[in-house]
Amino acid sequence: MQASPSGQSQYALKDQLTSEKIRIVCRNTPMILLGNLLGSIPLAIVLWSFDQPSILIWLASLYLILFVRLLYNRVPQLDRFSPEEFRRYDQGQAFLILTTGCIWGAGGYIYFDVDNIQTVLMILLTFVSMIAGSLVSLSSRPYLYVLFAAPLMGPMILAMFIQDQWAYNWLAFGAVIYLGATFGFSRTIHRVIDNSIRLRYENLDLIEDLRMETERANEANKEKSRFLASASHDLRQPLQAVNLFTEVLNTKLTEPDQKADIANIQTGLTSLNELLDALFDVSKLDAASIQPRPESFAIDDILIRLERQFMIEAHMRGLTFNIAQSGATVFSDPLLIERVITNLLVNAFRYTPEGSVKVHFTQSEKSIILHISDTGIGIPEDSLDEIFKEFYQVSNQERDKRQGLGLGLAIVRRILALLGHPIQVSSTVGRGSTFSIELPLGRTHDHAVASPTEEIAVKSLRGMTVLVVDNEDAIVNAMCTLLNSWGAEPVGYAATGVALAAVENRIFEPQFAVIDYRMPGDYNGAEFADKLRELIPNLPVLIVTGDTSEDVVQSLHDQSLDVLHKPIKPARLRMYIERIISRQS
Ligand code: ADP
Numbered sequence: 001m002q003a004s005p006s007g008q009s010q011y012a013l014k015d016q017l018t019s020e021k022i023r024i025v026c027r028n029t030p031m032i033l034l035g036n037l038l039g040s041i042p043l044a045i046v047l048w049s050f051d052q053p054s055i056l057i058w059l060a061s062l063y064l065i066l067f068v069r070l071l072y073n074r075v076p077q078l079d080r081f082s083p084e085e086f087r088r089y090d091q092g093q094a095f096l097i098l099t100t101g102c103i104w105g106a107g108g109y110i111y112f113d114v115d116n117i118q119t120v121l122m123i124l125l126t127f128v129s130m131i132a133g134s135l136v137s138l139s140s141r142p143y144l145y146v147l148f149a150a151p152l153m154g155p156m157i158l159a160m161f162i163q164d165q166w167a168y169n170w171l172a173f174g175a176v177i178y179l180g181a182t183f184g185f186s187r188t189i190h191r192v193i194d195n196s197i198r199l200r201y202e203n204l205d206l207i208e209d210l211r212m213e214t215e216r217a218n219e220a221n222k223e224k225s226r227f228l229a230s231a232s233h234d235l236r237q238p239l240q241a242v243n244l245f246t247e248v249l250n251t252k253l254t255e256p257d258q259k260a261d262i263a264n265i266q267t268g269l270t271s272l273n274e275l276l277d278a279l280f281d282v283s284k285l286d287a288a289s290i291q292p293r294p295e296s297f298a299i300d301d302i303l304i305r306l307e308r309q310f311m312i313e314a315h316m317r318g319l320t321f322n323i324a325q326s327g328a329t330v331f332s333d334p335l336l337i338e339r340v341i342t343n344l345l346v347n348a349f350r351y352t353p354e355g356s357v358k359v360h361f362t363q364s365e366k367s368i369i370l371h372i373s374d375t376g377i378g379i380p381e382d383s384l385d386e387i388f389k390e391f392y393q394v395s396n397q398e399r400d401k402r403q404g405l406g407l408g409l410a411i412v413r414r415i416l417a418l419l420g421h422p423i424q425v426s427s428t429v430g431r432g433s434t435f436s437i438e439l440p441l442g443r444t445h446d447h448a449v450a451s452p453t454e455e456i457a458v459k460s461l462r463g464m465t466v467l468v469v470d471n472e473d474a475i476v477n478a479m480c481t482l483l484n485s486w487g488a489e490p491v492g493y494a495a496t497g498v499a500l501a502a503v504e505n506r507i508f509e510p511q512f513a514v515i516d517y518r519m520p521g522d523y524n525g526a527e528f529a530d531k532l533r534e535l536i537p538n539l540p541v542l543i544v545t546g547d548t549s550e551d552v553v554q555s556l557h558d559q560s561l562d563v564l565h566k567p568i569k570p571a572r573l574r575m576y577i578e579r580i581i582s583r584q585s
Contacts, residue, residue, distance in 0.1 A: 013201060015083040020197045021140040022078070022090050028137035029073040033066050035133045036100065039126050046122040047111050054110065062103045069096045090141070097144050101151035104130065109155035114163055127152060128178075135182050139189035146183060153179050225286035228279065235276055243269055251474075271405075278407040282390065285414035292333040292419050296442030299330045299370070302338045303359060305578070310345055310357075317349065320356035328361070328368045331442030336415045343408040344372045344435050350404060352376030355432070371436045378429040387425070388413040461577065462487035467510035469499045469528065470544070471519050479514060486574060488512075496521050496528045503535055510539065512577065517545035517552065517563075526559055540580045 040062055047055050072092060081089065108127060113119050131149050138145040153175060160172035246269060250262045284290050307323045314321035330337075341359075348357045355375030362369045379387060379394060386392045391406040416423050416437065427433035466488045468479045476492035483490040491508050493499035496519050502508045513532060517525035529541045543556055543563045556563050562580050564573060 013198070013205075015086075016201055017194065017197055018090075019078070019081070019083070019086050020201075021193065022086055022093070024140040024193065025093065025138060025144060026073055026078060029069065032134060032137050033070055035130070036062070036066055039130055039133075043107075043122055043126045046118060050111055050113070050116075050119065058103070058107050058110070062100070062107075065096065065100050065103060069093075069100070072096060094144055094147055097138070098147040098151060101148040105151040105153070105155040108152065109159050112156055112159040114165065114168065123156065127156060131179075131182055135186055136189070139186045140193045142183075142186045142190045145186045149179060149182060221286065222288060225283045228283035228286075239269070239272060239276065243273070275405055275407075278405055278411065281411050282407060282414065285411065285418060290336075290418065292336055294331055294333050294419070296329050296331050296444070297334045299328055299337075299368070299439065300325050302334060302341065305575070306338070306341060306345060309342075309574070310349065313349055314357065319349070319352060319354070320358075322356065322358040322360075324358070324360045326361040326363070326368060326370075328363065329442040329444045330368060330439040332419055332421065332439055336419060337439070340412050340415050340437065341370070341372065343412050344437075347404075347408055348372055348374040348376065348433075348435075352432070367438050367440050369436050369438050371434050373432060373434040375432040378431055379425070379427040379433055380429055381427075384425050384427065461574075461581075464488045464581075465509060465511045466490040467499060467503070467508065467513040467515075467532075468492040469496060469513070469519070469525075470494065470516040472516075475516070482573070483514075495519075496523050500528070500531055503532060510536070512581065513539060513541045514573075514577070515541060515543055517543050517556070526556055526561060529559070529561055542576060542580060 040059060044055055044059055078086075078089075104127070108123055111119060112123060130152060134145060134148050138148060157172045157175045157179075160168040160175065163169065246262060246265055250259070250266070253259055253262060303323045303325070307321070310321060345357065345359075352374040353376065357372075357374045360371050360373065362371070383392075383394050387394065388409045390410040393404065393406045412423065421440075422438045424436045425433060426436075461483065464487075466483050468476055468483070468490050469492070470476050470479065471494055473494050476494055480490040480492045491502075491510070493502065503510065510532075513529070515525040515528055519525055519528065523531065525543045525545065529539075529543065532541065533539050541561055543561050545552065545556075545563060545565060562576065564576050
């Protein structure tokens with residue numbers, strides 16, 4: 001038969017209680033022994049005239065047993081004892097205590113002399129004190145108290161009973177009542193000790209239960225997040241195909257009303273893509289599958305990039321946009337911090353119909369606080385905590401996806417929690433909001449500080465020759481226009497053969513290549529990249545693909561090619577290109 005878990009814990013608790021009570025006796029033992037020693041000295045002095053040799057024998061046997069008990073008392077080892085060892089130890093201790101009681105009792109009987117009132121009084125006084133002392137110190141194990149007190153008092157009570165003076169008989173009777181009463185006290189004291197130990201263990205058990213429950217809940221939460229992460233990842237694959245087919249359908253349709261329907265579908269798809277991306281990010285952060293990689297870096301590098309990215313929107317919306325330079329080196333994960341600042345800037349622009357958006361700093365000895373301020377609609381005081389919750393939006397009751405998904409700040413909160421950076425918000429409705437993030441300062445010499453000119457040389461696309469290859473003319477044109485607007489000098493081809501010929505014949509020497517993976521003709525994008533690298537070793541290449549199948553992703557990974565999946569957002573494309581260039585240089 002199996003014991004139920006609660007039955008097992010009952011036994012465990014009982015063992016723990018017994019062990020703890022034995023420990024209490026052990027802790028009290030030095031004081032008990034000292035009490036025995038001190039109690040015996042005045043008694044021995046008073047009895048000295050009685051019979052010196054026998055007194056010496058009595059004292060020697062008492063001190064011997066006290067010494068043995070001192071040796072037997074091993075408090076430090078008790079922690080390693082098993083319940084069985086505790087039981088055996090307890091029995092040994094009981095035997096020694098009983099022996100001590102007997103030695104005292106023998107003295108009380110042998111030296112009880114009714115003709116010498118001094119001796120009688122001294123014995124009575126000493127024994128009552130011994131009993132009082134041991135009542136307190138032994139009551140965590142009441143049977144030990146009985147084993148000590150009964151043999152201590154018993155012989156003396158007997159000695160009083162056998163006297164033919166009625167006063168002694170009554171005294172014996174009184175002593176029996178007294179002894180019985182102390183047994184009662186001992187039980188009461190034991191109950192109090194027992195309750196307090198029990199309470200302590202129950203509290204410890206409760207804390208342990210709570211800890212295990214919290215652990216279980218955290219694990220379940222992580223499991224849910226892992227499920228969500230893989231579900232949103234798997235959902236993105238068919239969605240990618242839907243994106244592509246919608247694009248294909250779009251090129252085939254000519255009727256304006258059909259084009260309008262496709263445009264509506266594409267808007268819906270964009271929202272769905274964004275929602276899945278955001279859900280994927282939230283669940284990955286919750287499942288702790290994102291590992292931050294903190295390093296020292298110049299925060300201005302990120303801000304310069306973001307300034308360029310948001311400048312056009314600021315211009316189009318007629319907003320003043322200003323980013324201060326801090327010159328600070330911070331210690332954090334640059335990619336995650338860029339994500340946080342981007343989300344906060346997206347919000348600042350989204351919720352600011354007029355006025356300005358700015359980024360500024362306050363610096364202390366160990367950290368720098370980055371403030372993202374806007375003069376927008378502001379946030380009501382009672383929503384300031386709520387806005388960091390998933391899907392909370394102050395005023396989007398109709399849940400129009402064009403007004404955001406309500407996940408931007410949830411991602412910000414999670415990333416900052418992961419990085420351990422505090423965030424604060426202050427806002428006045430109608431006047432604007434400020435989000436402030438505190439970043440620890442890094443060590444300047446840990447990262448190579450690029451001078452402004454080097455920075456531009458490394459990261460800017462200005463003047464860079466870029467080869468664009470895609471089988472669709474429209475995409476080649478769009479990509480070239482975009483790269484041009486960033487200052488690059490792109491040349492586009494719709495076929496790999498022509499592009500290769502141009503490079504072979506040195507008509508065009510690219511410094512970077514953006515290549516579609518699925519190309520008609522002899523080579524796919526990866527093979528074409530190989531051919532290009534035979535002509536220009538180490539040419540940085542970015543493969544653009546709508547194909548997310550495992551083997552394609554794996555083979556691109558094996559060839560150490562950087563990949564960007566369609567649909568491509570311009571800001572993301574730029575970030576990728578800049579990152580590949582800085583890495584290469
Ligand atoms: P959303 O996609 O709706 O912007 P967020 O999680 O980024 O989702 O923000 C949650 C809500 O917080 C927003 O819907 C908006 O009501 C409020 N909010 C966030 N940033 C600002 C801001 N700079 N100014 C005013 N309101 C803001």
